[in-house]
Amino acid sequence: MNHMETRRLRRQLTSCLIHSALAFALVLAPGSGWAGASKGNPMATLNDPAASRAERIKAAEALADSRDPQAIDTLVKQLDIRDEGIVAAVKSALRALNAVPVLEQRLADSGASEEHKVLACTGLRALKEKSSIPPLVSALKDHSARVRKEAALALGVIAPAEAETALLTALSDSDEDVRYFAADALGNVRTAAVMQAIETRLAAETSPVVRSALLAAKNKLDRAASR
Numbered sequence: 001m002n003h004m005e006t007r008r009l010r011r012q013l014t015s016c017l018i019h020s021a022l023a024f025a026l027v028l029a030p031g032s033g034w035a036g037a038s039k040g041n042p043m044a045t046l047n048d049p050a051a052s053r054a055e056r057i058k059a060a061e062a063l064a065d066s067r068d069p070q071a072i073d074t075l076v077k078q079l080d081i082r083d084e085g086i087v088a089a090v091k092s093a094l095r096a097l098n099a100v101p102v103l104e105q106r107l108a109d110s111g112a113s114e115e116h117k118v119l120a121c122t123g124l125r126a127l128k129e130k131s132s133i134p135p136l137v138s139a140l141k142d143h144s145a146r147v148r149k150e151a152a153l154a155l156g157v158i159a160p161a162e163a164e165t166a167l168l169t170a171l172s173d174s175d176e177d178v179r180y181f182a183a184d185a186l187g188n189v190r191t192a193a194v195m196q197a198i199e200t201r202l203a204a205e206t207s208p209v210v211r212s213a214l215l216a217a218k219n220k221l222d223r224a225a226s227r
Helices: 003-028 034-038 042-047 053-066 071-076 084-096 099-108 114-127 130-139 145-158 160-170 176-186 192-204 208-226
Strands: none
Touching: 042 053, 042 071, 053 071, 053 084, 071 084, 071 099, 071 114, 084 099, 084 114, 099 114, 099 130, 114 130, 114 145, 130 145, 130 160, 145 160, 145 176, 160 176, 160 192, 176 192, 176 208, 192 208
């Protein structure tokens, strides 16, 4: 083997070793390759089912520190996760981003999409601020049944008594899901007007699902009155 061939073989061997070392490092290095691909991006990490619980909580905290209003929807979409630790971190991040007025304003925006309004109701339901009651009451008149349903659900969580009149009207909504959540919410409002409205609606309601909510509300109010 001459000197030139020896040098060429050494270069090839060195190149192979370098590529092997880089590939090995990519597999082992945290935050890189495969499952680690999203770890440099908090929004992607929060949405990544392969990310660990600790990583997703850290991502929510990073989004809180970012002060980026575009992170609000990403955070709201995580509120249905069945993990109290992640949900708590998400709520904390939403408060840090001052999400409540942003979501309230979205409900008042006639140009907002149905999906964005639904997300707004979901976020406001989780954050439970009394300032959200008026925009949610207005949302009960939205042309979208999905938005009306989410608004009724949110009002039932935040303060059904303060939305009594609007929820009583929603008992006659054309959509059965809206009527269901209105009835469910009114089961926590102990007034004569609510009792009368529930009995009246029971006489006219044909949906078995809504009737079950009306009966549950009536039974709850009857038990409360007998104490």
